[in-house]
Amino acid sequence: MPDVRLASSQGKWILLTTVLGSSMAMLDSTVVNVALPRIGEDLNADLAALQWTVNAYMLTLAGLILLGGSLGDRYGRRRTFVVGVVWFATASLLCGFAPNAGVLIAARALQGIGGALLTPGSLALIQASFHPDDRARAVGLWSGFGGVGAAVGPFLGGWLVDGPGWRWVFLLNVPVALVCVPVAVRHVPESHDGGGHGRFDVLGAVLGALALALVTYALIEAPNGSPAVIATGVAGLAAAGVFVYVEKHRPDPMLPLGIFASRQFTAVNLVTLCVYAAFGGFFFLTALQLQVVAGYSPLQAGTALLPTTVMMLLFSARSGALADRIGPRVPLTVGPLLCAVAMLLMLRVGPHADYLTDVLPALLVMGTGMVALVAPLTATVLASVDVTRAGLASGVNNAAARAAGLIAVAALPVLTGMGPEAYRSPPAFNAAFDRAMPICAGVLVVGAALAFTFVRGLPPGCRRPECRHHGCVTAPPLERGPALSARRAIGDEARPGPKGEPGGRGPR
Secondary structure, eight states: OOOBOTTSHHHHHHHHHHHHHHHHHHHHTTHHHHHHHHHHHHHTOOHHHHHHHHHHHHHHHHHHHHHHHHHHHHHOHHHHHHHHHHHHHHHHHHHHTOSSHHHHHHHHHHHHHHHHHHHHHHHHHHHHHBOHHHHHHHHHHHHHHHHHHHHHHHHHHHHHHHTTOTHHHHHTHHHHHHHHHHHHHHHSOOOOOTTOOSOOOHHHHHHHHHHHHHHHHHHHTGGGOOHHHHHHHHHHHHHHHHHHHHHHHOSSOSSOGGGGGSHHHHHHHHHHHHHHHHHHHHHHHHHHHHHHTSOOOHHHHHHHTHHHHHHHHHHHHHHHHHHHHHOSHHHHHHHHHHHHHHHHHGGGOOTTOOIIIIIHHHHHHHHHHHHHHHHHHHHHHHHTSOGGGHHHHHHHHHHHHHHHHHHHHHHHHHHTTOOTTGGGOHHHHHHHHHHHHHHHHHHHHHHHHHHHHHOOOOOTTOOOOSOOOOOOSSSOOOOOOSSSOHHHHHHHHTSBOGGGOBOOOOOO
């Protein structure tokens, strides 16, 4: 049994290294948007290259995050976490010295692989190391400090872009890793899943990532309209179909499809797809709109986006408590509607927009909507499945959110008619932005309608989120369930339980 106490020096070191590691991945999910105009200018990149700068990272992270947790349970959680941090820092170094857009995009994809190892690994280390009496408080501190990192991310990114340059948005990860790795090796105990068995579903992970990559490529290159682009899109859909077939028939799938037998779980994930598709498109385009059209500096644009994450950090726990009392249906309906209103308010943000009268009101409404829905969404996901499958449910939900943001960033420029050089023309970009915000608002309304129609109350005594403070805007918090391990859980998932029912276990 883990016996490290939070008040001990070892406990503080463990908390430090897990916060630093998870913050690296969380920051890179948000700060890069602020740097995009300068990256495009410096590398002479078109809009498609900027889309790939965001999406290459999201692609590998979304496709491999479920597998990353399993690797830690099998080969050692500390070892996998350290490999993830080193991998992430090395890829960040490549990003920082990238001579052209192609190298930057490739390095961003490598970053996502590192993120898939360290993101689930940081929380797994806390679960596996701390004494049960201290675990809840340790998770609370971990999620709180991570939320602070997410909140200051855009501000820090803007300051770096305005100061030493956009390359330092990536290079800053290297000194963080130089602190994180020695602390982890010296102070974090190694832990494994002693009962791990079965093969890893590498084929499923590859097929899932390939399907996302092909569809994303087809969407980004859709303005070309060439037969090759159409064929790529068809191949992506075919790969998605093969992925579903493989996961249905493998004895040890990465994604056991039986989890979608829960109607509420399926409905909440559909809501997640709508909500985080809108969020992904919103934050990608808004960071550009504020700089390209409104004339803000990177620092001003990054600071302008602070209210949403700060509000989530301060009030997400209270929102979760409110949902416990009144049920998730109202928050999951009202939250997306408030965010839709915020996106329509963003139509006031044009040339020389005033922050206090044009930008801030929209972001305050946006923050209110995100506060209302994020914590209840996570609680509903966890409550929709058996308690032993909570980790799997959370991982699926987190991956779905990231995939939705990935597709939105690829699709919105096509849907709004943005050309390759649109971000260099304020009038052209402003017109496309004005077309994009109603689309995002409409997707949120669909999400609200799904929640109102299909989401019901939480059962008494259901699994509650441990990460009560959350500030990341790109995905819901990742939770670990009480099962002994992800690897054992995925293996058991395929084995029949009593009376032929599924084993019902999911990764922690």
